[in-house]
Amino acid sequence: MTELQQKQRNTTLVMTCPLIITGVVFEKVRCAKKINSKGEKGMKKITSLVLCLVMIFSLVVGCSQGNKDAATGTDEGTSSSKETGSPRIKDTLVIGSAAEINNLDLLAQNDQINNICLKLTHETLIFFTNDGKLEPELAESWEYVDDTTLEIKLKENVKFHDGTPMTAEDVKFTYEMCLNSNASTLMAGLKSVDVIDDYTVRLNLESYDNEFLMNLTAVNVGIQSKKAYESGMDEPYLVGTGQYKFEEWVSGEYVSFVRNENYWDPENAGVAERIIFRPIIEASARTIALQNGEIDVCIDPPINELQFLEKDDNIVVHEQPGTRLFYFAFNTTKEPWNNKTLRQAVAHAINRDDVLTVAVDGKGTPQTTILNRGLWGFYDEMEGFPYDLEKAKAKMAEAGYPDGGISTKLLIANSTPYTDIATVIQDNLKQIGIDVIIDVVEDATLKEICTKGEQELFLWRWNEDQKVDWVYNDLFATGSPYNYHHYSNPVADDLIYKVRTERDQEQRYQYGVELQELLVDDCAQVPLYIANLVIAYNKGLRGQYLFGGGNHDWSRAYIELQ
Amino acid sequence: MIRFIIQRLLQLIPAILISSFIIFFAMNLTGGDPAMIIAGDKASAERIEQVREEYGFNDPVPVQYIRYMAGLVRGDMGISYVTNKDVFKSFMARLPATMELAFASVFFAVLLSIPLGIYTAINQNTWKDNLGMVFALFGVSMPNFWLGLILILFFSLRLGWFPSGGRSGIISVVLPAATVGLGLAALITRTTRSAMLDVIRQDYIRTAKAKGASDRAVIYKHALGNALIPIITVIGLQLANVLTGSVLAESVFAWPGIARLIFDHISKRDTPMVTGSIILCSIMMCLVNTVVDIIYAFVDPRIKAQYVRKG
Numbered sequence: 001m002t003e004l005q006q007k008q009r010n011t012t013l014v015m016t017c018p019l020i021i022t023g024v025v026f027e028k029v030r031c032a033k034k035i036n037s038k039g040e041k042g043m044k045k046i047t048s049l050v051l052c053l054v055m056i057f058s059l060v061v062g063c064s065q066g067n068k069d070a071a072t073g074t075d076e077g078t079s080s081s082k083e084t085g086s087p088r089i090k091d092t093l094v095i096g097s098a099a100e101i102n103n104l105d106l107l108a109q110n111d112q113i114n115n116i117c118l119k120l121t122h123e124t125l126i127f128f129t130n131d132g133k134l135e136p137e138l139a140e141s142w143e144y145v146d147d148t149t150l151e152i153k154l155k156e157n158v159k160f161h162d163g164t165p166m167t168a169e170d171v172k173f174t175y176e177m178c179l180n181s182n183a184s185t186l187m188a189g190l191k192s193v194d195v196i197d198d199y200t201v202r203l204n205l206e207s208y209d210n211e212f213l214m215n216l217t218a219v220n221v222g223i224q225s226k227k228a229y230e231s232g233m234d235e236p237y238l239v240g241t242g243q244y245k246f247e248e249w250v251s252g253e254y255v256s257f258v259r260n261e262n263y264w265d266p267e268n269a270g271v272a273e274r275i276i277f278r279p280i281i282e283a284s285a286r287t288i289a290l291q292n293g294e295i296d297v298c299i300d301p302p303i304n305e306l307q308f309l310e311k312d313d314n315i316v317v318h319e320q321p322g323t324r325l326f327y328f329a330f331n332t333t334k335e336p337w338n339n340k341t342l343r344q345a346v347a348h349a350i351n352r353d354d355v356l357t358v359a360v361d362g363k364g365t366p367q368t369t370i371l372n373r374g375l376w377g378f379y380d381e382m383e384g385f386p387y388d389l390e391k392a393k394a395k396m397a398e399a400g401y402p403d404g405g406i407s408t409k410l411l412i413a414n415s416t417p418y419t420d421i422a423t424v425i426q427d428n429l430k431q432i433g434i435d436v437i438i439d440v441v442e443d444a445t446l447k448e449i450c451t452k453g454e455q456e457l458f459l460w461r462w463n464e465d466q467k468v469d470w471v472y473n474d475l476f477a478t479g480s481p482y483n484y485h486h487y488s489n490p491v492a493d494d495l496i497y498k499v500r501t502e503r504d505q506e507q508r509y510q511y512g513v514e515l516q517e518l519l520v521d522d523c524a525q526v527p528l529y530i531a532n533l534v535i536a537y538n539k540g541l542r543g544q545y546l547f548g549g550g551n552h553d554w555s556r557a558y559i560e561l562q
Numbered sequence: 563m564i565r566f567i568i569q570r571l572l573q574l575i576p577a578i579l580i581s582s583f584i585i586f587f588a589m590n591l592t593g594g595d596p597a598m599i600i601a602g603d604k605a606s607a608e609r610i611e612q613v614r615e616e617y618g619f620n621d622p623v624p625v626q627y628i629r630y631m632a633g634l635v636r637g638d639m640g641i642s643y644v645t646n647k648d649v650f651k652s653f654m655a656r657l658p659a660t661m662e663l664a665f666a667s668v669f670f671a672v673l674l675s676i677p678l679g680i681y682t683a684i685n686q687n688t689w690k691d692n693l694g695m696v697f698a699l700f701g702v703s704m705p706n707f708w709l710g711l712i713l714i715l716f717f718s719l720r721l722g723w724f725p726s727g728g729r730s731g732i733i734s735v736v737l738p739a740a741t742v743g744l745g746l747a748a749l750i751t752r753t754t755r756s757a758m759l760d761v762i763r764q765d766y767i768r769t770a771k772a773k774g775a776s777d778r779a780v781i782y783k784h785a786l787g788n789a790l791i792p793i794i795t796v797i798g799l800q801l802a803n804v805l806t807g808s809v810l811a812e813s814v815f816a817w818p819g820i821a822r823l824i825f826d827h828i829s830k831r832d833t834p835m836v837t838g839s840i841i842l843c844s845i846m847m848c849l850v851n852t853v854v855d856i857i858y859a860f861v862d863p864r865i866k867a868q869y870v871r872k873g
Binding site: 292 | 592593594595598599600601602603604605606607608609610612644645646652655656659707710711714715718719722725726727728729813814815816817818819822823826829830831
């Protein structure tokens with residue numbers, strides 16, 4: 001039975017049910033009248049009331065069926081076939097997100113779901129592929145003129161949504177705006193931008209950085225229209241060069257984007273006529289919405305409900321290696337966790353396989369190194385501190401705690417999977433005489449406590465799929481605001497700098513390996529596992545471009561009707 | 563009467579002052595640095611400091627509060643840290659959805675609970691009464707989010723009668739309204755029952771019966787009319803509660819209401835949005851209570867006389 005037939009059957013059922021009920025009620029009333037003529041007047045009133053209610057219900061159900069389809073884009077009547085023989089394509093792709101969309105200003109927002117929306121409307125000079133390569137997008141080519149000068153040639157046929165051509169002036173305008181916004185971190189090291197001609201810009205850098213080009217791939221620094229800002233229009237940041245144009249945002253309900261019919265690269269134009277993002281925060285409700293056909297994609301389906309989705313013939317549950325690293329860590333400045341041997345004892349006592357099973361039902365990979373899997377220079381061959389209670393006890397004795405006797409607090413965020421992980425670790429550490437009290441707080445509070453260095457032990461995650469410097473430097477460099485371990489080691493700082501600036505890639509790789517071995521051995525952090533990316537969608541979904549870290553690109557995605 | 567209404571509206575001023583004070587300070591004492599949230603993950607220390615300076619987070623909290631209140635007096639509820647949009651406009655954009663859900667839930671609850679309350683009262687201590695009270699206990703004890711999911715599973719996934727969530731036409735309000743309404747219905751049923759029980763034992767009811775009035779007239783005219791005051795009070799309170807606090811139902815049904823707005827922004831430490839929304843919720847609470855007080859006057863001539871005397 002096709003989806004269309006199914007829907008028609010449902011509608012017929014919905015419309016018929018009230019009529020059947022009406023008939024039954026009528027019959028009952030007729031019988032009652034025969035039996036008891038005294039209550040005739042009352043019965044008539046009840047009958048009228050029941051009939052009225054049934055009619056109202058039928059009307060509401062009948063009318064709203066159409067409304068529902070219009071809002072969720074599930075109306076088959078609007079599907080189109082571009083030409084005879086080609087697959088029929090559903091007009092609207094509806095993506096159910098796990099987070100609220102809260103800001104579509106590229107330079108002011110910083111949530112992943114906003115980024116994903118903005119990838120439809122804006123493009124960057126360089127595109128970062130999901131296998132870690134850099135490819136031209138709005139740029140034609142680029143080259144380092146010298147260590148601190150990057151020259152970028154732009155494509156000449158690119159047009160903004162309002163039809164104006166994208167030129168070097170727009171690039172300069174965008175990047176200069178970035179320097180005074182939340183995107184300033186991405187532009188760290190950029191001194192100035194020079195316009196050489198209409199389609200050539202030069203970026204003047206403070207010093208050479210191996211990963212500077214990767215900064216230009218973030219959607220936050222997507223190229224914006226200078227003319228739109230100068231025109232004084234409302235929300236000029238919504239004008240981009242992307243495959244889709246912003247259409248409507250109903251706060252808390254949905255954001256819709258409509259296909260850019262004049263996209264500058266017809267071969268890569270959007271396919272679905274409209275793409276809608278619907279935030280459905282409650283995970284089970286999101287799953288049901290997918291099963292119901294109200295949404296076509298369910299981002300972050302709950303792991304414990306995948307079994308229901310897998311049984312559904314119309315749904316695909318897709319799994320691929322992720323990049324989000326969950327870790328257990330120490331505040332290395334707090335007693336007794338400033339003792340490296342004691343930290344290593346704890347690392348030996350943690351059973352990562354159990355953690356992985358409990359947290360994500362085994363859908364992930366345990367790892368030893370501190371770097372996110374998939375990043376350049378990932379090296380996981382060191383021995384590290386595998387689960388071994390005997391070694392853990394020996395290390396405890398070596399650290400001066402032969403009988404344990406330590407009582408400590410583990411700070412965690414009040415969301416899954418931290419509570420599950422914490423319970424396993426609490427039990428693990430009990431085996432070596434460490435009593436753990438679990439302290440649960442909100443994400444924002446955890447970050448503040450950790451920044452101030454008031455915690456003892458903590459659980460956290462780091463999601464990075466592009467730059468190694470955002471792992472090495474942000475998490476381990478002395479004084480970094482995200483170095484919640486408060487770890488400081490001049491050797492590590494030096495190696496971090498070398499990985500950032502060494503131009504000989506072989507040599508750079510060696511520095512990277514050395515750095516990872518050092519950080520694992522110093523054991524400020526005990527990496528637990530990398531969670532797989534799990535996403536569920538309509539089996540007709542095509543053209544999606546998924547990233548292990550969740551920053552998916554939906555600009556070419558659509559639903560092919562079966 | 564008008565004077566009474568003006569007096570009630572003037573009471574809003576201390577309500578706003580107190581609620582804004584508590585929320586503003588609570589948001590700042592909860593922990594969590596808003597500058598880090600605004601600047602985003604991976605922001606540099608310089609950027610975080612720049613944000614702190616730009617938004618005035620380096621000032622003492624009382625100074626920030628006074629600055630906020632100075633804006634409020636001028637009718638400026640501030641700009642959200644997260645969305646960069648006007649707080650008042652953001653709140654008003656979500657208000658229709660919340661009102662729709664609140665009124666639909668209360669309508670559902672009233673439709674179900676008042677007849678049930680009367681029925682259980684006139685059948686006191688029979689199996690019918692017990693059954694009604696079991697229903698009431700069930701409704702009060704049922705967690706909203708669980709009931710919501712069960713209703714979605716059955717009526718949306720299994721039968722396909724209603725959408726599982728979102729706000730798309732009248733039909734989409736049925737399941738959330740039933741979820742919220744069932745909890746309310748339980749409370750209103752119990753209140754109706756006990757109010758009716760109090761009234762039907764009064765002398766004037768016996769007199770009415772002795773004079774030969776029909777059961778229907780005794781119950782609906784004499785008893786219910788006099789039992790309405792506590793029932794209206796409970797309905798008013800429940801309406802005010804639902805207008806401001808159906809966060810679970812709004813989350814389960816992806817309903818774009820203000821409770822979800824506030825909840826989401828609390829986790830983002832968005833003080834202007836949370837404080838502004840709570841102030842507006844306080845105003846709504848006061849307005850609903852004022853309307854309830856006015857309805858008293860229409861239901862009970864003794865109360866109307868009091869208002870008139872005071873006025």
